[in-house]
Amino acid sequence: MSVTRPRVTEKEQYFSEIDRLVNSQVLHGSEQLCKLLRYLGEHALEKPGSPLKEYQIATEVFGRPADFDPQLDSTIRVQAGRLRVKLAEYYSTEGADDPVIVELPKGTYLPSFHVRSSARVVALPRPQPSAPRKTRFGAIAILSGLLLVAVAAIIYLLALGNSRPSTSHDASPAVFAKFWKSYLNSQDEPWVIFSNGAFVGRPETGMRYFDAAHDSRDVILDHYTGVGEVLAVHALDQVFTGLNRQLRVKRGSLVSLDDVKNADVIFVGSPAENLTLRDIPGTTKFFFRTLDSGSRKGDLAIINLQPQSGEPGYFIGTPSNLHLEEDYSIIALVPGMNPAKSEMILAGTTTLGTEAAVEFVCQRDSLEKLIPRLRTSSDGTVEPFEAVLRVRVRRGVPVESEIVALRNGR
Incomplete structure (x- = not known):
């Protein structure tokens, strides 16, 4: 039949x-x-x-x-x-x-x-971690395990900053007030949204990133973040304290679009882990993507949509199976969901790249070199821009950063 x-x-x-x-x-x-x-x-x-x-x-x-x-x-x-x-x-x-x-x-x-004229159906095997990837992953897992108290650390650092006596704008270099001007005039305090990846497993037995194709959402652990994100929030708090401006801080997995749609926001960490960034207007010149072919397949890179003379099509740091010595980050100021608001994106392909991006915009010397290359409005407010930062890393610490690509405007 x-x-x-x-x-x-x-x-x-x-x-x-x-x-x-x-x-x-x-x-x-x-x-x-x-x-x-x-x-x-x-x-x-x-x-x-x-x-x-x-x-x-x-x-x-x-x-x-x-x-x-x-x-x-x-x-x-x-x-x-x-x-x-x-x-x-x-x-x-x-x-x-x-x-x-x-x-x-x-x-x-x-x-x-x-x-398609002829579609080829391929059964994709469940990805198995290779030995080299396990090395980097193991390091990340250890760092994540050590940072179970990351949120508490951030709260502590903010509390420490807010307990300082109030200071005047004169206590902070003028370059900070100029760079962060769009964040200083709103009635509401700016949001800092830091990334926290979705993991499965246990710190004591091993952890890995959540795989939507195979893992249940019921077992997600979303209260871990990186070393760079913790230090980044502290650095931003120090700068804004000097500018007489308090910050509101939240981890990415707890943020709703209602939180940020009418607010000035600083995103710390890439869209790979700061998922809110995927739902709002973001960068248009540079963006993060996992490479799907070639010798660096599986590694996260920064794609250069319109390379200028001498620029590569993408920026990528040290291979994931080697000790990290070079990373790349995005520093971008773009209009928020409400175009009258500002959205700053500070993100690296690793947590150390993220740390370096935040340090760059929180240090007087680097801002004094960056601002002359940016456009400003008639009232001195920095206009939208996107930049790629190359970061040198030594013994797990960002030691040198430089702008290798810059685009002004949208």
């Missing part, structure tokens, strides 16, 4: 592909991008040929008020741009053999769907 299976329609294939994208590692933690993708995909498939406007997306997907003005708020354009990057990343990695390709062409909010 033969059984005839119902034929899968193209429309069903397309919806299945959207489901694969939403559940992928590339979009893991990017709730807003997943919501946007589902909305755009459903509109394109259920109402083919019907155009989509920014206003419609803003009010129906992102909950913007009825007076939303796309001329003043670029959120939708920024999010669409981020979605395009994520789609390209997905199809160059885990979606390389998917039967359908989803694209979001520039100039439109309607996705296009393409069926």
Whole structure:
């Protein structure tokens, strides 16, 4: 007896592909991008040929008020741009053999769907840690274990800073007030959001990063952070104390978009572990990505979207199976979810790179070299920029940093 299976329609294939994208590692933690993708995909498939406007997306997907003005708020354009990057990343990695390709062409909010002429289905084995990776991972796990008290340490350092007698702006070098000017005038205190990775396992028996494909979310440990993040929060607190400005501090896994949508924010740590960064407008010139091919496959790099003369296509530090001697970081000031607010991103490919990025913007000498290379508005406020920092590391300590790529403006 033969059984005839119902034929899968193209429309069903397309919806299945959207489901694969939403559940992928590339979009893991990017709730807003997943919501946007589902909305755009459903509109394109259920109402083919019907155009989509920014206003419609803003009010129906992102909950913007009825007076939303796309001329003043670029959120939708920024999010669409981020979605395009994520789609390209997905199809160059885990979606390389998917039967359908989803694209979001520039100039439109309607996705296009393409069926591959011949799709090859490959069963991906569960990744097994190699000996070299275990070496670096073991070091990270040990550091993480030692930093079980990281949050308590941060609270202690902040309490210590807040217990100091109030100082005037004159107590801090003028270069700090100039660089951080956009963070000093708001009525609300700025947020510092530090990264904390999702781990599974136990410190005493070994830990590894959470794998969404194989691990239950019920066993996630999300109260660990890195050495660099702890020292970074302390350094920022010292600078802002000198500027008579208190900071609010939260770990990334506890932050909601409501916390940051109308606030000035400083993100400490890359989107790989600071997941909130995946759901808000971020960098457009440089971004973090795990390499999926070549001799450095599996290592985190900073992608250079538009390399200038003499610049590489990506920046990458010491291989993960060797002792860390070089790292790279991003230092970026971009508009926040509310374009009137500021978002600072200070993140390295390792925790030591993150530490170096924060040190760079908390030291007088480095800021005095950086600020002349940045654009400022008529009132002296630093305008948006993105920079890549090369970091030399000796014996687990960042000892030298220099800007190797810089872009002004959006």
